Amino acid sequence: MNQSHALLLLLVQVIVLLPLHCLSDDFVSSRATYYGSPDCKANPRGHCGYGEFGRDINNGEVSGVSWRLWNNGTGCGACYQVRCKIPPHCSEEGVYVVATDSGEGHGTDFILSPKAYGRMARPGTENQLYSFGVVDVEYQRIPCRYAGYNLVYKVHEKSYNPHYLAILVLYVGGVNDILAVEVWQEGCKEWIRMRRVFGAVHDLQNPPRGALTLRFLVYGSAGINWVQSPNAIPADWTAGATYDSNILLT
Incomplete structure (x- = not known):
């Protein structure tokens, strides 16, 4: 997907989401x-x-x-x-x-x-x-409030290191929606978009090797922003493991 098509898709998502954030x-x-x-x-x-x-x-x-x-x-x-x-x-x-x-x-x-x-x-x-x-x-x-939790995600049980990675976003604080998730590919110096499979599940075939850095496109009261997790998924990640992104959403 080129950048113009990606931008158009995000604008459509925002138009759909705007009524939700007026409910507060x-x-x-x-x-x-x-x-x-x-x-x-x-x-x-x-x-x-x-x-x-x-x-x-x-x-x-x-x-x-x-x-x-x-x-x-x-x-x-x-x-x-x-x-x-x-x-x-x-x-x-x-x-x-x-x-x-x-x-x-x-x-x-x-x-x-x-x-x-x-x-x-x-x-x-x-x-x-x-x-x-x-x-x-x-x-x-x-606002969602999860005491002691930041944005937390789980490696889906169907994931298989190193060939297939799926994550399930579990906790999202505040009045925020996750529009997209991307993985950093160090070799190409670019972010790779994960596919939203269904619901809160995002996946990627043949993810980059080694530790994985994620970023999340968050839509909330502050508008739309990419927020990068300072905590990387370790290279030996396993299905079922849960990780705290160390991103605090309010």
């Missing part, structure tokens, strides 16, 4: 339902690629979001405050959820984990709220 001050009306899950958790095969991590992050208070909010995977990991609007069953604070999947039905923007759905209720009225199945809600995008 205003609530938006929508609807929400919940997963039919025997263990009260979310789907481990979600479109973000988080697997079991996507069921347990944020104490299991997670949600699948509409295709519009999912935005081809860029919306994975976004945090929202969601509160229902059925007095007297609903609490004022509602619930804080992390987007780990996509899906919609009955005009919903959120398919909450059963645990998250119940948290919208006032104490003692959870069963009544569950009985509605689908409820009117209002929501806003809020």
Whole structure:
């Protein structure tokens, strides 16, 4: 892809993403339902690629979001405050959820984990709220806060050193979206774009040998910026390993 085509693609992504970052001050009306899950958790095969991590992050208070909010995977990991609007069953604070999947039905923007759905209720009225199945809600995008974590990523289990590298972006703080990931190729003195496979998973066939330096294209309140990780992936990287980029996003 040449530079002009890459720039055009990024501009299109920004136009699509702009409404998401306007949600931090205003609530938006929508609807929400919940997963039919025997263990009260979310789907481990979600479109973000988080697997079991996507069921347990944020104490299991997670949600699948509409295709519009999912935005081809860029919306994975976004945090929202969601509160229902059925007095007297609903609490004022509602619930804080992390987007780990996509899906919609009955005009919903959120398919909450059963645990998250119940948290919208006032104490003692959870069963009544569950009985509605689908409820009117209002929501806003809020900053993600992961105590003790910077931007963290995991080498996907399907990676195979040195022939194939895939990474899964796990923690992204603040109100920020990862638009792209690139790997530095020292021999050619250039950055190589990783492919967004799906959700929060990016990959590269035949990555450069040796330690790998990554940079992330971040879209947030400061606009669009490339942020380079000062922590390189070691040359002997293995599938399943997790690395802290040492990039702090606020």
